[in-house]
Amino acid sequence: MTFEKHILCIGAGYVGGPTMAMIAHQCPQYRVTIVDINPDRIAQWNSDVLPIYEPGLDELVKATRNRNLFFSTNIEQGIRENEIIFVSVNTPTKTFGTGAGMAADLQYWEKTARQILEHSTSPKIVVEKSTLPVRTAQAMERILNTSQNHVRFDVLSNPEFLAEGTAINDLKNPDRVLIGSRETEEGLKARNTLVEIYANWVPREKILTTNIWSSELSKLVSNAFLAQRVSSINAISALCEKTEADISEVARAIGTDSRIGSRFLNASIGFGGSCFKKDILNLVYLCRYYGLEDVADYWEGVIKINGYQQERFVRNMLTAMFNTLSGKRICLFGFAFKANTGDTRESPAIYVARRLLEEQAEVVITDPKALDNARIDLADARGTVHFVDDPYEAARGCHAIAIMTEWALYGELDYARLYRQAEKPAFIFDGRNILDPRRCFELGFNVFSIGKRPLTHF
Ligand SMILES: NC(=O)c1ccc[n+]([C@@H]2O[C@H](COP(=O)([O-])OP(=O)(O)OC[C@H]3O[C@@H](n4cnc5c(N)ncnc54)[C@H](O)[C@@H]3O)[C@@H](O)[C@H]2O)c1
């Protein structure tokens, strides 16, 4: 079969895998190849057990794999044979040198640019899919244009907005697709090629085109605004706990103002995930780089409140449980950074577990999808940690249950049974406000929710 377009994606991660599977699924006329330097990851993508859990992903991959979707470790061949190259490698926070702990680490990104340069023998459209500091495209262009063999490269920015746990729906019905390009004749032509790909299933009016710098910056700003909402509601949750205002009522009251909107106002133990913290730190670093100290401080506040909220949660546990957690068995319901994913990157549960261990508590962790990652995250933690699949088993004999992840299953458990099995006095700390506090209280628990008056029997 001859294919209309040949598309490559470098980086077979949480973004590269689902994004390309969606293109392959919606566009059977294109041939899509995903490559990665990690052979184990590629082997998993080619197996029955995919490397990431994402509702709907298995079906998508099964329908397209070895039809017009291919996973490979042959990066050089991939570059040679494809005219459109998405780059979706990781861009973590730098851990060394200048900008350590703040700036984006662009080493994987730059290696990819050099590989593309080395192995290209025909014109390429290079698409930034990874999240990058604004003006990275310029560096990319500079590297690519050192070529002696006069291959033409056009660099586009096409940030990804999918959220984990809902990635397949987000990709299929996106609020928008953003494509940034140079505003030259060639830049606009490359942009149209990418617009054409998405137009196979995304309505035209949802495909936004901008200059390349706006596109790069909009990705960071989008995450900063979302995270800012979580930190704002979490900051107010602390005030609610002092004043007997109820955070759910406040969120509803403000969220019904259509100018504010109701989404992303769930108070919690704080945001996690691989993106929010990293991208805001990146934004803060950029602001400081350009001498915008006050702007940097403003956005840094979003991260500070997130750390404050996590520590506040542990302190509340400590205070409520008579100022000592030493030797107490505490069960964490959930370890993933949000529901419907096995991903634990930057999960608040990591912080909470480590702090509880510092207080010499015995920690029992249960999660339907994230236990393998949890084991890795806590491999170097000192103290007693158990990993248990069944939530009833995990909670047996515990002094407290702390809800870390809003998995639907934790709302549906038999809390009367959990109470019977618990050490008394029994505590629930609901870090996601998914339980009915009054009902749990009536069953006998002392209940501490986020931003609500505690319900205690003493
Ligand atoms: N995870 C998300 O929900 C999400 C959403 C939107 C945007 N992003 C952004 O997308 C990018 C990728 O994120 P992710 O979560 O998919 O990361 P990931 O770590 O899951 O995947 C990145 C992959 O790139 C591979 N890789 C690194 N260097 C390579 C190279 N030189 N050649 C080939 N492969 C290489 C790694 O082996 C890894 O498998 C990041 O910039 C991230 O900020 C992530």
Ligand SMILES: O=c1ccn([C@@H]2O[C@H](COP(=O)(O)OP(=O)(O)O[C@H]3O[C@H](CO)[C@@H](O)[C@H](O)[C@H]3O)[C@@H](O)[C@H]2O)c(=O)[nH]1
């Ligand atoms: O009201 C809310 C909403 C979210 N969260 C938490 O915030 C974090 C992030 O959640 P979410 O944004 O749903 O998941 P991510 O997969 O991290 O997705 C974000 O980060 C991605 C990576 O850049 C972007 O593509 C997405 O648009 C952006 O939503 C999680 O810990 C959530 O539990 C809350 O505590 N309260």
